Amino acid sequence: MTDATPTINDAIRAFRAGDLAAAERACRAILAADARDGGALHVLALIAASAGHAADAMDLLDRAAEAAPTDPSVFNSRGSLYYQMERYGEAEAAFRRVLALREDLPEAHGNLGNALKAQGRAAEAEACYRRALELRPDAPEMHNFLGGALRDLGRLEEAEGSFRAALERAPDYPDARYGLAEVLATLGRPEAAAEAFRAVIDAVPAFIQARVGLAHALHSLDRADEAIAAIDEARALAPDHPLVAFTRRLIHSNAVPGWHLPMINDTERNDAYRRAVERAVGPDSLVLEIGTGSGIVAMMAARAGARRVVTCEVNPVLARVAAETVARNGYADRITVVPKLSTRLEMGTDLPEKADVFVSELINIGMLAPRMLSVLQHARTHLVKPGGAIIPRASTVYAMLVDAPELARINPVGTIDGFDMSAMDVFRSPGYAQIDLGADVHTPLSDPFTALEFDFTRNMPEEGRRQIAVPVTAAGTCHGVAFWFDLFMDEEVVYHSASRARTNHWKQAIAFFDPPLAVQPGDTVRVVARYDANQITFDRAE
Structure with missing residues (x-):
């Protein structure tokens, strides 16, 4: 950069080169001459976002949009930031604004599709990806996104075709290879799935989800020793990864299905x-x-x-x-x-x-x-x-904060009678433990609250979360969250897993906090209820 007044192109080049300080200096110089320069405000927003300052970035993008209301790139950046913040409805609105300005931008159609997919609107997302491919047929990422939407819609063979189309155009595209592997596994083709997962691992050894998928595929092939070896390799790379821990316990606990x-x-x-x-x-x-x-x-x-x-x-x-x-x-x-x-x-x-x-x-x-x-x-x-009639039709998951010292003592397994017994923890049920609220010693620390709701008659996203502020009603040590569910068999018949009957084989579940938390009446514990393709989890909000 010279002593001459910098231009927006100077700022963009510095930003793309990773020289954020130089990019910011250029933008500040431009704004000193014109405080409403939309391009400089836009680049400053990107700098703020890259530094993790989302609120500052959004403020700058609002100012950039006011200064340059016909610049689609500003609204695309705004949508991308909303998406990163998991504010998917606002991301959708921003990407629709981009397309109102320039309908022929394939990236914007893809971004809109991603925002819709994140809201569980996979059919609408599919249409966006197909439009993007009309505009740019050889875009591997759009074939990959389309494969994900088709998978969510249950059209697994079509999803397989889309992932393969992405790989034809970009053979080293690990996300597409992983998507293909997941579809093959769901279709019950574990040999092919294992091969695809291995190809992902060869390209990206630290791709933990692929290592977990390989372990699942081998386990489904009754190759228990290989499945255990695969998940242990993943554990060596990511010992604290929750998906690895879940799968490792799943493989072991499923060896004897005693339920x-x-x-x-x-x-x-x-x-x-x-x-x-x-x-x-x-x-x-x-x-x-x-x-x-x-x-x-x-x-x-x-x-x-x-x-x-x-x-x-x-x-x-x-x-x-x-x-x-x-x-x-x-x-x-x-x-x-x-x-x-x-x-x-x-x-x-x-x-x-x-x-x-x-x-x-x-x-x-x-x-x-x-x-x-x-x-x-x-x-x-x-x-x-x-x-057609669908049984069960829906489920609601309820939860409450609990003090459960006896169960917490063995979850996880640690020192017993002076011996380090932690190796036995691999046999513990993955993710959460069973609790019998009718028999196991516990103290409720909150009223029951609704955590998650599922409708089995329609497509739902494979991942979801809800943050809940839970008022504490009793003093104690909050070891975690006990949870249970109602299964709505049809419009009239409901099964309650909260039942205290001794014949209730499901009982209830408990997810433990690490570490536990001392609480008093009047406190509020912020709980995050999540679900993904494998399980429901509860954590304390950061």
Whole structure:
């Protein structure tokens, strides 16, 4: 830069070169001559955003927009900042302003699609990505974004095609390779998924989600030793990563699925499914069930008069025993047990036509099981008739702050009788523990509050969060959050996992804070309730 008055191009070049100080000096000099120079205000906003000063950046962008109301780049930057701040509705409005000024900007269509997708509006996002591709057909990132939207819509084969299209144009694009791997895993093609996850890891060794995906794929192939080795490699790279810890415990705890017998003896659960099935099933009904387990719900549907029941179970041992149970009870002529993932069912072969009634039982003690939302979305898209009955239809998760010293003592496992027993912690249930609020020693430290709500009849984002200010009602040590759920089977039948009955096999769940927190009545604890593709979690807000 010379002694001459700097230009906006000087500021932009300095910013792109990473010389933020020089870029800021240039902008200040320009603004000294013209305090309403939109370009200089815009670059200063980008400098503030890169330094993590979001509020200052937004103020500068507002001033830039006022000074240059027809400059689409200003509104694009505003939308990008809103998106980073997770203010997706405002991001959407900003990107729509960009397109009102310049409809032919493929990046703006892609950005708008991302904002819509983050709000759970995947169908609208799909249209944005397709428009971006009309404008720039060879943009690999748009094929990748489109693949993500199609995956959210349950159109997994189309999503696979989009991810492959991105990779044809950019073979070293790890996000697209990872998206492809995730789709292959959900489609029940674990060998191909494992190969794709390995390709991501080869390109980006620190891609932890790919290492976790590889462990899941190997686990689903019953290659337990390889799955454990894969997740331990991830743990060596990221020992504190919550997804690694969750998956490591999942692989180990699933080695012995001991919950099947308590589940089929859960009278309240059975009663809720039976009542809902009897209300939904007619003599002409084709019923699809995901998650056969013992086969008891499939037999309820047959006993209620269903014309045909198709039930799928990926665990081959369970599938064989369920088929034997069905035959023992005289329903082999009407119930077919298919030993497959639901995403691998073939229309016309495994399922004669789309189902009239769709029943799923993928729930665990924390309500949300791994990939449950995407599996349900695929079934609604491909396997169930429009307007078909869906059981259960929805769920609401409730929670409260608790003092639970005995459970906290072993979560995580540490020193016992003077011995370091922490290696045993790998066998603990991942993410959260079970609590029996009817039997386990605990003190409620707040009133129950609504944490999260799920509608299984429609597409939902695979990730979501809610921050809640929880008033403390009693003094104690807040070890974490106990939570439970209502399953809305249909408009009238509701199952309450809050039940204190001894036969309630789910009981309730507890997520522990690290460290715990001393509280008094009148305090407020800010809790963040989150869900992702694998689980529900609770943390204290920073």
